[in-house]
Amino acid sequence: MMEYDWLTSDIPDTVNAGCDKRIKKLEEKDDREKIVPMNISIKNIQGSKRKFNVNISTSLRLKDPSIEWKLKLKDNYTLSSNKNVEIEYEFELDGNKKRDLGLEIDTPIGGYEGDELAVELSIKSEDGINSYNKDFKVVLVPVIKIAKCTIGKELDIAIDLSNHAERDKEERREGNQNAENEVMAVMSPYEIKGYFFIETMHADRVEVLSKSIRGFKGFVTGDIDISEIEKYLTPKPAVSGLEMGSLVEIVEGPFKGERAKVTAIDAAKEEVTVQLIESMVPIPVTVKAEAIRNMDKT
Known part of the structure; x- marks a missing residue:
């Protein structure tokens, strides 16, 4: 975030956004699923009324040139790759008053990955005391x-x-x-x-x-x-979470449904040796780790 005594801006150099999103100042009542937060606020730090000038120029790089974006700054503008838009806007602020710039950008519903809107933003006080320039781009991502x-x-x-x-x-x-x-x-x-x-x-x-x-x-x-x-994204080893003495249930093979206790673990082969709890004779049984369910974790 860039913060001056007269201006606050949290616009990064690159704004990654999905299709059908609105990039604007996030309000409490907004549908947060569709809003990408962006805030630019200006404050008149002097005691008397002053005028501020805003200039915005845009350019689009699109896979499909027929797709249109939307931009709002007081008025609504339609943006397309076959025309560059120049927007000029001025407003007055009373002394020590603050206002949000109100810049909004709507990404298209049918855009392609990598489609890009480049924005050049300039804000200046008419008396020449304050000035701010920001170039940023909005890139469509999945x-x-x-x-x-x-x-x-x-x-x-x-x-x-x-x-x-x-x-x-x-x-x-x-x-x-x-x-x-x-x-x-x-x-x-x-x-x-x-x-x-x-x-x-x-x-x-x-x-x-x-x-x-x-x-x-x-x-x-x-x-x-x-x-x-x-x-x-990285699968855990099948023996993850198993310890010597763990109580397990066999979920595959001829002993399916039987409860057993872990007596040996071979992490390299992802095999486990268990002893059936209800067996009359303590015969060890070796099974794949995927064939058992750890009852100590349920």
Whole structure:
């Protein structure tokens, strides 16, 4: 954040945002799922009324030049790659008064990854005492959504959705060679029940694709950051959490349903030797770690 006695700004050099987002000052009443926070406030630090001038110039770099962005600064402006927009705006502030600039940028619904809006912003007091210049860009990036689904069918539904999206891409490419798969990636961690993760540029289109998939129950409100699911990207060893003497249940093979106690762990082979608790004779049984459930952790 840049903070002066007369101006506060928290605009980074690059603002990464998904499609169909509004970049603006975040208010309490706003739909936070669709707002990317941005704040610029100006204060007249002198005692008498003063005038401030704002100048904004924009340029767009788009994969599809027909796509339009929106910008608001007092008036509404439509931005496209075939015309550069120059905006001039002036306002007066009474002495020691403060106001938010009110700059808003709406990203398009149907943009492509890497599409970019470059903005040159200049704010100056008419008396020449205060001035501020900021160049920044807004870059479209994918978002990660949490999908709700039938418990126990997470992976099947994720695969179904991925297949639907691939067929949809091939159909759309007949009329648009730039058409891309709406599902960029899916992840269904074993530990998560009733949910899986989707990376996409267009969550609205994925919802349309999912309507014919049995067991798909829509999205959880909001996007999530990759940092929130990084722990699922590197699978844990199957023997993780097991200790000598751990009480387990065998969930696969001829001893399925039997309870046992861990007597040896081979981390390299991801195998566990257990002793069946209800067996008359203490015979050791070696099974894959995936074939047991740790009852001490439930």
